[in-house]
Amino acid sequence: MVKEDLIEDIKKKRANISVLGLGYVGLPLAVTFANAGFNVTGIDPIQEKVEMINRGESYISDITNAQLRKHIDSGRLRATTDYSVLAEIDAVSICVPTPLRKTGDPDMSFIASASEQIAPYLHRSMVIVLESSTYPGTTREFVLPKLTANNNLKVGEDFFLAFSPERVDPGRKDYTTFNTPKVLGGITPACTDVAKAWYEQAIETVVPVSTAEVAEMAKLLENTFRMINISVVNELAQMCERLDVDVWEVIDAAATKPFGFMKFTPGPGLGGHCIPIDPLYLSWKMKTLKYTARFIELASEINTGMPRYVVNRIQDALNRYRKPLNGSKVLILGVAYKPNISDMRESPALDIIHLLREKGAIVTYYDPFVPELDFENIQMTSEKDLPASVENVDLVAIITNHAKIDYNMVVDKAQLVFDARNATKDVPKASLKVIKL
């Protein structure tokens, strides 16, 4: 009766919930469970984050202080760095990072640590859901053995384990943790039942699938689809340049097709912690099975080649005006990995800055969302006066097209513009000074 009793406790909101990892996925998830009436204990190893949460201060833009404070003041939600609270917890969501190592292999250390921290407190009538994007088989082959290493609890009978991919798109207002359909698959059917009974108390639509592997693979299909389609248009941009055809016009024309087409746009490369990374978890797993995921590897090669392609195009643009790149002043306009956010993870702007400097360019940047850059070999401060900065360089390279920038002013004051995002599409007379990807 373990399964039925746990589902009863969940439905009655008697079950105590924990979310392990309070980042852009975990904190909104914790608040979503609290909104549904559960008592939630967030766990994170970073003391500063825990203290901010317990003061009702949100460090995640998708969660306001008011949304957080409501549950802190009512005592429904609290945070801690102490994993021993798990002894009193009935349901745990694991929302920890899954980055890549420098070698390009999956970094499973965060999932390993979370599993090992939970194991001593694993008890009968407990459900655990892994949310971190990872390779198919992780939940069954990697997490389960760590949970049961020092006990004889039986998955699907004594406790329950499932995978449910996060689908958080930071900054998006129309889709939230609550109303984004949630795929969920268990190690056993009973695991799927228990996890589904839990998640559907707090999330509008839960989509059960037959196994954890199906859920893991569905997530990777979502982001592999995106990564490969972006690489297609990145290669198309290179073809169009050789054909002297405007790739942006081509894509806009193709996008008029009301069915059977989905618009993607070329750019300076692929940033973020999902799209360029998740597909490589799949290709890595397939390598262990002696299978080469050719599309993923080719797409990754094209996307990672875009920063160098952009720098070559910048060099050609200056060359037209008899200016060697070496010694020319180049302003990078927009460095975040995508428009209107401050996130720099995997941003192609960093590669472009590095490559330009390697060729002797004098590089500055302006990004209203990123006041400072402090990465391995790049320590820079954003220019403060955009008009003056634009006037003072040989070329402005629009790398990330933040909406708040006045591109009319940029084109008006610049000597030369390389536009990697078609940000100047509505600027009259842009063609006189703007060279587009």
Ligand code: SAJ
């Ligand atoms: N990019 C292009 N061309 C495109 C779309 C994106 O070059 O047509 C670039 C962006 O500039 C960025 C990178 O790709 O550097 C990733 O962009 P993204 O729009 O995919 O944004 P992300 O990384 O925030 O992706 C997230 C993902 N959400 C989750 O993994 C839960 C992704 O699945 C979503 O589809 C995406 O948000 C979204 O739709 O906004």
